[in-house]
Amino acid sequence: MDAFLLKRKVQDANSHDNAKKTCKEKCPHAAKCYRRNPHHFKEFDHPHLDALLEKGEFLELPPDYPQDKQVVKEQLEVLRGLRNVKPKLEQVASAKEHVEERPSSSSVSKVGDKRLSSRNKSTSYTAQTSSTVSNKSSNMKPMAERLKENGPYNLFFTTIPDAPQTHTQQNSITFTDLLCPSLGELKCSLQINFMIDIAWLMEQYLKAGQGKKPLTILYGDEWPDMKKYIELMLPNVTEHLVKIKDPFGIHHSKVGIYVYSDNSLRVVVSTANLYYEDWNYYCQGLWISPLCPVLPEDSPDKAGESPTNFKSTLLSYLQQYNIGVLKTWIDYVKRADFSNVKVFLITSVPGKYTSVGKPVHCHLHSVGELLSHHCVLPAKTTPTSEGPLSWGVLAQSSSIGSLGKVPAEWLRGTLLRSLASHKDCRLPANSNSTLSIIFPTKDNVLSSYYGPQGGGCLPYSKSVHEKQKWLKDYLHQWKADHTNRSRAMPHIKTYCRVSPCTTKLAWFLITSANISKSAWGGNITKAGTSYVRSYEVGVLFLPKYFEETYFQIKDTGDDTKLFPFIYDIPLTPYKNADEPWCN
Structure with a gap:
């Protein structure tokens, strides 16, 4: 389990009776506070809001007040909910009307992550920054045109506000780009995720003019007051908390399904x-x-299956939840034609799996089997020729789990069995393939745009690392100069196999799954089974389904379309003094 999540669960278990006053630290932003999520108000005191709340009604704010009036009104609604103070009906109606009908040209919401309060307490950003991001996005081409330009791979990276070069990159994206009308007239959407700040999410829909469209959310990180907030403010939103009995499992998948007015749809895996x-x-x-x-x-x-069985895998994944709110979405997927999809959907769902049966909701088995059937590596025909072992396996993630006392226990003995598979070598038990792991060093984080706060997305436990110091032999720094993202820390997770000349890929996987047993599956038993604890989703790119032998990731002057690759290779190994960033 992620370290910050464990800490959060302990904190939540110890906090109760929100109506009672507790001795809490005052919010460092004081009257400039922009937060509207319940957990922030549980952790910090806001005397200026308490004073307004005690008056029993909302007063007009002075012209020079440091926060927007509507933000303050929504903060008061949250506080009332936490303390079971019922607002006047006209106040609720006013707030609700404003949320539903706010113009799409309004600035980006200043709502932060509920887990940020426990990891990045001093983080803030200004309205000017938000406005700049919005303007940059609006000056770009319509999303449908950009999607066409980024075909056939359709792989995008998020825009980084502090890295101006990323604002105009062809495959840089903001969330609101996913709601661009050029993609179709949105009818409804489904968001499956781990952490959802509902206030921020609705701001994005409002910015795109989609604030009233039906939205279904499945989430894995429990917000005790999310139901209240949605009940009060968001009649168009249906929510469902995915509960997992296993204390080491989490609902970590990140998928969006967008249905348009003609019942066509798009799937986004993030x-x-x-x-x-x-x-x-x-x-x-x-x-x-x-x-x-x-x-x-x-x-x-x-009908409508893709060459990669994407549709049947997605249907099976959705059906695994066995919840009523997904019935409509399953029907939408059943009636859609996925024949133009060229990637494989890779999923993990809690349970025990073998490689027998389709689809198998286990990253280890799915990736290993697909590479065994479709990954082609050069045969070693002479002592100096490349051969499969000269192609290195690269694994890059934002968190690392407990991997065992030695590399052979799980990292090489299980994970590498899957990642090193190819057509001439299925699930090698003792692979000699080179495995390199990309994970930020302390210096990487401290020199990031946000300093130590930049490490908030890297919940690798220091106590875990102390038990697996051998891992340092595999670690490489985070560097992404060619995409202007070296100083923005990676929450992205990618796995691939690269040629010795570092210009080609044999395959590429982007997924929510970090390097952990919970995400990929535990040690493979003698019976060939592996136990999965978490929900995860990714997509696997294999060259043959794009009519290519390998993916080209560096320009060699032959006009081959480049596959988008986020970090720099050759890799930069850790120096002796380097240590991974740990929480």
Whole structure:
């Protein structure tokens, strides 16, 4: 389990009876505070808001008041909910009307991550920054045109406000770009994620003019007051908390499904949680599907499958939840034509799996089997020729779990069995393949745009690292100069196999799954089974489905379309004095 999540659960277990006054630290932003999520108000005192709340009504603020009037009104609504103070009906109606009908040209919401209060307490950003990001986005081409330009891979990275060069990159994206009308007239949408700041998310829909469209959210990180907030403010939102019995498992998937007025749809697989920091501070990646049109009414149930079985895997994944709120979405997927999708959907769902059966909701088995069938590496024909072992396996993530006392226990003995597979070598038990892990050093984080706060997305436990010091032999620094993202810390998770000349990839995986047993699956038993604890989703790119032998990631002057790659290679190994960033 992520260290910050464990800490949060302990904090939540110890906090009760929100109506009671407790001795809390005063919010460092005072009257400039922009937060509207309940957990921030549970952790910090706001005397200026208490004074307004005790008056029983909302007073007009002076012209020079340091915060927007509507922000203060929404903060008071949150406080009333926490303390079970019922507001006057006209106040509720006024706030509700404002939330639903705010013009899309309004500035970005200044709502932070609820986990930020426990990891980045002093983080703030200004309205000027938000406005700048919004303007940059609006000056770019319509999203449908940009999606076409980024085909056939459709792989994007998030814009970093503090890195101006990323504002105009062809495959840089903001969340509101996903709601661009050029992609279609939005009918409704589904967001499956780990952490959702509902106030920030609704701001993005409002900015895009989609604030009233039906929205369904599935989330894994419990907000005790989210139901109250949605009940009071958001009649168009349906929510469901995904509960996991296993204390070491989390609902970590990050998927969006966008249905348009003609019942066509798009699927987005992302690495980003749905709150401000994840979409502005950190490096994230996302794949956007081509438009999947609706099938004719008389089409058979199995019609519209992709060459990669994407549709059946997605349907099976959604069905694993076994919850009523997804029935409509399952029906939408069943009636859509996925034949133009060229990537494989890779999923993990809590449970025990073997490689037998389709689909298998276990990253270890799914990736290993697909690479065993489709990954082609050069054969070693002479002592000096490349051969499969000269192609290195690269693993890059934002967190690392407990991997064991020695590399052979899980990292090489299980994970590498999957990642090193290819057509001539299925699930090698003792692979000699080179494995390199990209994870930020302390210096990487301290020199980031946000200093120590930049490490908030890297919940690698110091106590865990102390038990696996051997891991340092595998670690490499985070550097992304060629995409202007070296100083923005990576929350993205990617895995690939690169040629010895570092210009080509044999395959590429982007996923929510960090390097952990919970995400990928535990040690493979003698019976071939592996136990998964968490929900995860990613997409696997294999060259043959793009009519290529390998993906080209560096310009070699032959006009080959480049596959988007976020960090720099050759890699930079840790120096002797380097240590991974740990919480």
